[in-house]
Amino acid sequence: MTLDVITSDALPLKHGFFCRVGGISTGIYAGLNCGLGSDDAADNVLHNRELVAKHLGVTPQTLGGVHQIHSPLVHVVTPQTVTHRPQADALVTNQTGLALGVLAADCAPILFADANAGVIGAAHSGWKGAVGGVIQSTITEMIKLGAARENITAAIGPCISQASYEVGPEFLNQFVAENTDFTRFFTNGTDDRYLFDLPSFCLHQLRSEDIAHAEWVGHCTYTDESRFYSYRRTTHRKESDYGRMISAIVL
Secondary structure, eight states: OOOOEEOOTTOOSSEEEEOSTTOOBOGGGOBOOOOTTSSSOHHHHHHHHHHHHHHHTSOGGGEEOOBOOSSSOEEEOOTTTTTOOOBOSEEEEOOTTOEEEEEESSSEEEEEEETTTTEEEEEEEOHHHHHHTHHHHHHHHHHHTTOOGGGOEEEEOSBOOGGGOEEOHHHHHHHHHHOGGGGGGEEEOSTTOEEEOHHHHHHHHHHTTTOSEEEEOOOBTTTOTTTOOOHHHHHHHTOSOOOOEEEEEEO
């Protein structure tokens, strides 16, 4: 089956926000589950990742990743460290032939590029990472590798939309504690609940960094089960686990 891959005109390098269509996983993982940390059969996950690598024109051994922990930590990838999987939520490199990949299933995957300098980045940004500075730290590490802020472009992949992201008052309070202006990313929900706009918040964080361009490709992971895995949908159904989608960029 052909892979279902979303791309962005904002990124001038080979990349893809891979949907769940096209893999060999079955059951609750049906499709292109690329989550090594899931309870899916390891052989299926590795085969799915091989399909992704082939689509990107790299080998599985040159597709870097991290053990994601909802942090602002960034892993600098080299040919010697590309197979390492340290605890972090973003990757950057200036080494050609390497691919950077992050996993998500409602959180926002963000891909970065400075094609002029030859520097790329990839970040996994849930609400904790976004508030904690994963976007800013990714851009900072790209600049250390030679990127210029005014030449960096970024695209946010499919993630949970505001209409599907209901949170409690304690969630809102954490954002207000950081900046009272952040209330604009919330609308009223049912009773004491609120609806949080993750993609808009990530866009705000990106644009606050004065990079060349940032955009969201659209698509809600929660509402479109045929194309996307969703942690929140799985939680609401009380399922035992969920698949993870990969987003990756190649230099």
